[in-house]
Amino acid sequence: MKQKLTLLFSFLVVVACASAQMMNSKYSSPIKGNLIGIHFNALDIKTPETFKNSGGPRTFTKIQDMDFGFSLSYWKGLTKTIDFSTRAGLIFHDYQTEDRNSISNDKQNVGIELEPTLNFRPYGDNSFIAPFLTAGVGGGYYSRKFGAYVPTGLGVQLNFRSVSYVFIQAQYRFSLTKDILKDNLFYSLGIAQNFSKPKAVVMAPPPPPIVLDRDGDGVLDADDKCPDVAGLVSLQGCPDRDGDGIPDAEDKCPDVAGVAKYQGCPIPDTDGDGINDELDKCPTVKGLARYQGCPIPDTDGDGVNDEEDKCPTRVGPASNQGCPVIAKEVIEKINFAAKNVFFSTGSFKLLPKSFKSLDEVVKLMKDDETLMIDIDGHTDAQGSDESNQVLSDNRAGAVKNYLVSKGVVETRLKSAGYGETKPVADNKTAAGRAKNRRTEMTVRNF
Numbered sequence: 001m002k003q004k005l006t007l008l009f010s011f012l013v014v015v016a017c018a019s020a021q022m023m024n025s026k027y028s029s030p031i032k033g034n035l036i037g038i039h040f041n042a043l044d045i046k047t048p049e050t051f052k053n054s055g056g057p058r059t060f061t062k063i064q065d066m067d068f069g070f071s072l073s074y075w076k077g078l079t080k081t082i083d084f085s086t087r088a089g090l091i092f093h094d095y096q097t098e099d100r101n102s103i104s105n106d107k108q109n110v111g112i113e114l115e116p117t118l119n120f121r122p123y124g125d126n127s128f129i130a131p132f133l134t135a136g137v138g139g140g141y142y143s144r145k146f147g148a149y150v151p152t153g154l155g156v157q158l159n160f161r162s163v164s165y166v167f168i169q170a171q172y173r174f175s176l177t178k179d180i181l182k183d184n185l186f187y188s189l190g191i192a193q194n195f196s197k198p199k200a201v202v203m204a205p206p207p208p209p210i211v212l213d214r215d216g217d218g219v220l221d222a223d224d225k226c227p228d229v230a231g232l233v234s235l236q237g238c239p240d241r242d243g244d245g246i247p248d249a250e251d252k253c254p255d256v257a258g259v260a261k262y263q264g265c266p267i268p269d270t271d272g273d274g275i276n277d278e279l280d281k282c283p284t285v286k287g288l289a290r291y292q293g294c295p296i297p298d299t300d301g302d303g304v305n306d307e308e309d310k311c312p313t314r315v316g317p318a319s320n321q322g323c324p325v326i327a328k329e330v331i332e333k334i335n336f337a338a339k340n341v342f343f344s345t346g347s348f349k350l351l352p353k354s355f356k357s358l359d360e361v362v363k364l365m366k367d368d369e370t371l372m373i374d375i376d377g378h379t380d381a382q383g384s385d386e387s388n389q390v391l392s393d394n395r396a397g398a399v400k401n402y403l404v405s406k407g408v409v410e411t412r413l414k415s416a417g418y419g420e421t422k423p424v425a426d427n428k429t430a431a432g433r434a435k436n437r438r439t440e441m442t443v444r445n446f
Contacts, residue, residue, distance in 0.1 A: 029162050030124030032077030037192030043067040043091050044185035067093040080124045086116040095142040099182050113140035131156050147180030149173045165192045310446035323446045337361045338441040348394035362406040375399045376440040377417040380433035392417030
């Protein structure tokens with residue numbers, strides 16, 4: 001990689017020198033013009049550290065062990081011997097581990113730097129070789145932290161007729177934020193081009209050539225595939241009425257935008273459900289977008305689709321919302337059991353003579369795991385509304401608790417009390433009140 005960078009940079013230097021030799025000598029000036037440059041940079045953190053460490057050997061870092069980067073620069077002469085320059089660049093270096101003594105998951109961090117400087121030469125800019133001294137201030141963003149430093153150093157510039165320049169620089173950079181960036185040596189090799197050009201000689205433009213464009217579409221007849229019909233430059237002069245990028249001569253649907261795959265026609269929708277065939281998993285049967293073009297599924301195949309089927313995995317008629325019909329015998333047994341639930345007077349304690357009927361309900365529910373029961377408690381109108389409501393709640397809950405105690409899963413049962421709000425007989429008679437004091441059980445499977 002380094003050899004490729006060296007070859008590329010050498011090529012740029014040769015091109016810059018050649019272009020400078022072809023320029024007129026009136027570009028030469030003792031004051032530098034406006035330059036834009038590109039530089040190849042090297043960063044040496046280790047050498048300053050070894051020199052600061054009095055107890056260890058003082059060594060210079062080898063080139064292959066340095067970190068590298070690139071930068072762009074702007075140069076402007078202020079006087080014959082003083083130039084202003086600013087550099088913006090990237091340096092690839094593990095700042096977190098090597099500068100901050102912290103563990104980094106990214107071993108190749110990036111530093112983004114901006115460095116304005118003043119450069120002092122002993123004589124004018126129009127010398128071929130000129131040494132200079134550099135001093136300035138710099139700052140950067142180093143792996144999510146800002147740091148600052150003071151660059152000082154020296155350099156040499158090669159001036160090719162004040163058009164192209166080669167800069168070689170070496171700096172010692174004193175860190176102002178040592179917990180972010182250590183003191184370091186910085187080397188740079190770059191080329192720059194003067195873009196302050198003299199006024200060009202104004203020459204009369206040549207007469208326009210005679211061209212033929214019969215249809216006036218801006219495409220010359222020699223290049224126009226449709227020379228007698230105005231068209232588009234992008235289609236070599238041919239028209240495209242629907243604007244789909246396919247010339248009308250090749251478009252089977254010239255008035256409707258389409259795609260090349262279907263020769264200029266839109267993607268087809270065979271079943272007409274509004275979902276094109278390329279996105280439709282059931283292209284010959286009308287369906288819905290939420291099922292990717294297929295009809296609403298009917299998992300159990302009972303003729304009731306899954307969105308309306310309360311039991312989508314069990315076969316049942318539409319009259320029962322897609323669920324199996326509960327056998328009449330089961331319903332009758334549960335209703336009979338409900339009529340044979342007895343409590344102590346004014347209490348929600350179940351009497352033993354209720355157990356046989358309730359045990360029959362337990363057996364039915366264990367035989368068919370899909371069954372669920374709603375247990376409702378009711379009272380007559382004697383006593384206060386509040387006490388009747390509490391009593392009916394407790395009696396319905398007592399039946400539920402008994403069934404749960406016999407092994408019925410609680411989620412299959414629901415209990416509720418309605419107090420005296422749903423009478424089935426006249427509360428003014430003893431017989432009517434007896435009928436109103438009741439427990440009801442409604443069996444369902446959804």
